[in-house]
Amino acid sequence: MILYFSATGNTRFVAQGLAARLGDEALDLLDKIRRSDYTPIQSDAPFIICAPTYVCEMPRFLTAWLRRTPLTGNRDVYFIFTSGGYAGISGVLARSIVRKKGLRYMGCANLTMPRNYIASDAYPELETAEIERRIRQTNGQLEAIAASIERQERLRSRHVWLFEVLITLPFNPVWSRVRQGVRDFQATEKCVGCGKCARGCPLNVIRIVEGKPVWNGKSCAHCMSCIQNCPVEAIEYGNVTQKKQRYRFEKYRYAVQDDGRVK
Numbered sequence: 001m002i003l004y005f006s007a008t009g010n011t012r013f014v015a016q017g018l019a020a021r022l023g024d025e026a027l028d029l030l031d032k033i034r035r036s037d038y039t040p041i042q043s044d045a046p047f048i049i050c051a052p053t054y055v056c057e058m059p060r061f062l063t064a065w066l067r068r069t070p071l072t073g074n075r076d077v078y079f080i081f082t083s084g085g086y087a088g089i090s091g092v093l094a095r096s097i098v099r100k101k102g103l104r105y106m107g108c109a110n111l112t113m114p115r116n117y118i119a120s121d122a123y124p125e126l127e128t129a130e131i132e133r134r135i136r137q138t139n140g141q142l143e144a145i146a147a148s149i150e151r152q153e154r155l156r157s158r159h160v161w162l163f164e165v166l167i168t169l170p171f172n173p174v175w176s177r178v179r180q181g182v183r184d185f186q187a188t189e190k191c192v193g194c195g196k197c198a199r200g201c202p203l204n205v206i207r208i209v210e211g212k213p214v215w216n217g218k219s220c221a222h223c224m225s226c227i228q229n230c231p232v233e234a235i236e237y238g239n240v241t242q243k244k245q246r247y248r249f250e251k252y253r254y255a256v257q258d259d260g261r262v263k
């Protein structure tokens with residue numbers, strides 16, 4: 001059973017690509033995370049958990065969900081992380097969660113995809129050719145990953161150094177409070193009040209009030225689901241996003257359309 005969370009489609013593409021190659025089912029965790037649904041999940045096949053990387057680790061809401069949700073049946077758990085090039089300590093956290101559950105950690109794979117984070121000027125926008133190249137490269141890697149999983153082999157990824165763990169764990173809660181506020185999210189007059197942003201928010205931070213989204217609380221995961229998936233591109237983050245292209249995988253699916261297994 002393949003379990004995944006994806007805000008902008010990269011991880012969904014990977015999860016569905018593996019599902020097609022392994023003849024397995026890919027389950028989107030968005031609703032379970034939104035509803036705090038921790039009912040046990042049973043699978044006869046190995047569990048394959050696919051997630052994006054947020055600030056050098058797995059999304060914290062996914063880590064919390066995984067810690068609480070019993071996984072029954074098969075004892076082997078694989079992880080596949082997508083990132084913009086640095087998956088940080090995600091594998092270390094994954095191994096620790098799986099071992100605490102009494103299950104067997106079967107390693108992780110790190111796949112570089114287009115970076116979807118646009119609420120900061122720190123990361124230059126990627127050229128279309130580079131976006132397409134990353135998607136094709138990842139698509140090419142799925143075959144070998146699926147074959148390894150089928151042979152029940154461990155996946156090998158790069159070594160994570162202790163200093164990376166020691167920096168990331170205390171740094172992230174501070175970063176989240178300081179740099180991942182919700183105050184700067186706003187819907188412009190283009191907003192049609194469709195509510196897609198609210199339905200796609202893993203943390204249930206968005207409410208539709210008088211036909212417009214309102215972001216509640218102080219901070220969120222900044223997963224970019226609301227801003228990137230808005231059908232009329234009506235959501236902005238301060239003045240950082242105004243001139244930026246929106247990214248979601250579906251816009252670039254054509255890059256791998258010639259592969260018959262891509263749905």
Ligand SMILES: Cc1cc2nc3c(=O)[nH]c(=O)nc-3n(C[C@H](O)[C@H](O)[C@H](O)COP(=O)(O)O)c2cc1C
Pocket residue numbers: 005006007008009010011012051052053054055056057082083084085086087088113114115116117221222223224249
């Ligand atoms: C809040 C946030 C933090 C991110 N942090 C990292 C990071 O530390 N390293 C990295 O390489 N990519 C980072 N990214 C990029 C995503 O991991 C990458 O684009 C991922 O494939 C998005 O997956 P999705 O389309 O399934 O949501 C970050 C993205 C977001 C939204």
